Amino acid sequence: MHLLFGVVGDPVEHSLSPVIHEEFFRLTGLEGEYKKFYIQKGMLKEGIYNLLQAGVTGFNITIPHKTDIIPLLDKIDETAQKIGAVNTVKVENGKLIGYNTDAEGYILSLQKVDPDFTKKSFVLIGAGGAAKAIYYALIKNGVKKLDICNRTLKKAEDIIKEANQSVTTSKPLSFTELEENINAYDVFIQTTSVGMKPNIDDTPLYLKHFNGDGKIVSDIIYTPSETKFLHLAKEKGATTFNGLDMLLYQAALAFRIWTGEMPTIDTAKELVMKQLEGDR
Known part of the structure; x- marks a missing residue:
């Protein structure tokens, strides 16, 4: 099965998440892709509907949507509820479940x-x-x-x-x-x-x-x-x-929520560090 995940934000163009998750796919042998989804503030409900229509089964939420997503969820886990922010959403049987892996x-x-x-x-x-x-x-x-x-x-x-x-x-x-x-x-x-x-x-x-x-x-x-x-x-x-390991671990935890597989972060870290060096 081809999996489709992504990151939702405004802005989203500089996100390192695709580099990280593509490596997680390689490490776990799962077939899938991870995309950047630009959704403007105030357009989250419409944007999430479009993601679901496109077949997305899991996505990360970044600025400015981490709290705005909460009213759109069917369920939220205890950690995310306590923190009052969601950074990971799993689509399960058409329901949206929110988590915080930070x-x-x-x-x-x-x-x-x-x-x-x-x-x-x-x-x-x-x-x-x-x-x-x-x-x-x-x-x-x-x-x-x-x-x-x-x-x-x-x-x-x-x-x-x-x-x-x-x-x-x-x-x-x-x-x-x-x-x-x-x-x-x-x-x-x-x-x-x-x-x-x-x-x-x-x-x-x-x-x-x-x-x-x-x-x-x-x-x-x-x-x-x-x-x-x-x-x-x-x-x-x-x-x-x-904070680089925190970034990588929160991504690995999100990947586990979506797939059941917890990837190691070492090779993804090397790829991210190379990208960061190239952006200097």
């Missing part, structure tokens, strides 16, 4: 660096959709100490309140508070767009008093491959990693 995708990327991460003290930088997904995933995996640093404290407070997890100690932090207590944390997760191309000299923190020994610092940005934030953390002795 959360578990980050966890898998973190486990590669530290399999024993649940015992660590965490701070999230940012309080947007990605931060919310990662916060929920960390709580689900049993992390006990998890704070959120954001310019607008109300947004951090809302994420903590909505998670409603009494087993986890969380508090909202200003950037000043984080800088004053920066060595109280073992793992730092940067979830904002600060440092992304073309603003590669920007960083959310300058880490002046940071001692990186034994610390882990991650940034969900992957272009550039090393943000200024990661560069500064590495100079201070921290173990660092970017």
